[in-house]
Amino acid sequence: MLFLYKYCLLVTNNFVLTCTEKEEKRIRKQPAMSSSYFILLCSADSLRILRLISFFTLLLSSSNCSANVGSDVRKAPRQLSVDFYAKSCPQVDQLVASVTSAQFRESPVSAPATIRLFFHDCFVDGCDASILISTAPGSKELTERDADDNKDLAMEAFDSINKAKALVETKCPGVVSCADILAMAARDFVHLTGGPYYQVKKGRWDGKLSMASRVAPNIPHSNSTINDLIKIFSSKGLTIDDLVVLSGAHTIGFSHCKHFVDRLYDFKGSKQSDPTMDPRLLKALKLSCPKFGGNNDIVAPFDVTTPFSFDNAYYGNLVSKLGLLSSDQALASDSRTMPLVQALAKDKQKFIQAFAAAMDKMGSIGIKRGRKHGEIRRDCSVHV
Numbered sequence: 001m002l003f004l005y006k007y008c009l010l011v012t013n014n015f016v017l018t019c020t021e022k023e024e025k026r027i028r029k030q031p032a033m034s035s036s037y038f039i040l041l042c043s044a045d046s047l048r049i050l051r052l053i054s055f056f057t058l059l060l061s062s063s064n065c066s067a068n069v070g071s072d073v074r075k076a077p078r079q080l081s082v083d084f085y086a087k088s089c090p091q092v093d094q095l096v097a098s099v100t101s102a103q104f105r106e107s108p109v110s111a112p113a114t115i116r117l118f119f120h121d122c123f124v125d126g127c128d129a130s131i132l133i134s135t136a137p138g139s140k141e142l143t144e145r146d147a148d149d150n151k152d153l154a155m156e157a158f159d160s161i162n163k164a165k166a167l168v169e170t171k172c173p174g175v176v177s178c179a180d181i182l183a184m185a186a187r188d189f190v191h192l193t194g195g196p197y198y199q200v201k202k203g204r205w206d207g208k209l210s211m212a213s214r215v216a217p218n219i220p221h222s223n224s225t226i227n228d229l230i231k232i233f234s235s236k237g238l239t240i241d242d243l244v245v246l247s248g249a250h251t252i253g254f255s256h257c258k259h260f261v262d263r264l265y266d267f268k269g270s271k272q273s274d275p276t277m278d279p280r281l282l283k284a285l286k287l288s289c290p291k292f293g294g295n296n297d298i299v300a301p302f303d304v305t306t307p308f309s310f311d312n313a314y315y316g317n318l319v320s321k322l323g324l325l326s327s328d329q330a331l332a333s334d335s336r337t338m339p340l341v342q343a344l345a346k347d348k349q350k351f352i353q354a355f356a357a358a359m360d361k362m363g364s365i366g367i368k369r370g371r372k373h374g375e376i377r378r379d380c381s382v383h384v
């Protein structure tokens with residue numbers, strides 16, 4: 001039987017279509033990815049692949065898609081500091097870096113996965129590594145990581161943190177929190193993919209609670225409106241500008257079809273596709289994500305122009321109607337967010353600086369300090 005279980009990934013200098021997660025991992029390991037055409041064929045039928053190739057040739061030649069390029073923090077965040085472990089574990093940044101760089105070489109998907117893991121940790125009751133806790137065997141009380149909104153979080157992200165923690169424990173046992181390790185690892189992966197290197201402030205304690213029921217109300221969704229997004233970000237002490245800047249993390253990484261399929265076939269119950277999506281992108285995505293019977297593993301890149309580099313192309317794409325999620329594209333049309341989207345599309349340096357500052361701010365959400373509210377875990381997946 002011929003069905004598109006494994007899809008194909010087509011990469012050119014400027015454009016990537018879709019792939020299964022497995023293929024995505026393979027392709028991301030290719031060092032020669034950037035040279036002219038690079039086509040990876042899986043078990044898709046060749047006719048379809050040829051159609052895709054001609055489609056993308058058309059798209060590339062005719063488009064300018066290369067994009068010119070809660071309340072958690074109502075109280076002032078408790079003090080974190082860059083040199084928090086200066087005496088107790090002075091080499092902690094280097095220890096984490098040695099793991100993240102090896103992990104990135106071995107499995108580049110760890111980069112977007114870990115950055116997203118950090119975001120999902122911070123937004124649900126603060127940056128306290130509560131997302132790393134495993135549900136106890138046989139327990140009916142699911143932890144955050146088993147909540148529906150976290151099911152897509154890639155294993156590679158958890159692996160990176162566990163490996164980094166294991167190494168840090170050999171040198172500085174019982175000293176460095178999992179929450180700090182996650183913050184440092186996310187920073188490293190931003191840098192490894194071409195984004196800024198910034199100093200991570202430390203001193204977070206790990207959380208004592210992790211409840212799946214806390215996730216959905218605190219995590220924005222792909223169909224959230226700008227009002228929803230602003231509300232949720234502001235409940236974390238983050239501004240509208242922070243929302244725009246942090247969404248720039250979607251300059252790398254991939255999304256499963258289910259998060260944008262409504263835009264292709266039935267946007268807001270209209271039985272029509274989303275008029276704010278470029279028709280050529282719409283057509284391409286429809287090929288990968290059929291209305292019925294699609295493969296749940298298929299993913300599409302957020303940034304269709306430079307999906308592996310942490311740059312400002314995401315914003316240029318939004319201006320060109322090439323955003324993937326409805327929540328991404330909406331940033332380019334709302335008067336409260338559009339000016340910054342346009343400014344960041346034109347100015348990579350501005351994005352790089354603003355992103356580093358916004359990550360620092362996000363990393364300060366809901367910080368716990370001391371034994372009353374926190375713990376320092378030795379194994380990030382279980383409470384002390």
Ligand code: HEM
Binds near residue numbers: 109223247253325
């Ligand atoms: C503004 C609201 C946001 C919404 C609605 C949103 C939604 C999503 C969705 C639906 C996915 C795809 C998940 C999948 O299919 O596997 C995703 C992926 C991702 N998100 Fe967001 N996100 C938002 C903000 C953020 C922020 C603030 C960050 C980090 C600072 C972030 C980082 C990422 C990354 C890096 C990925 C790619 C993950 C991967 O490829 O493994 N997102 N996001």
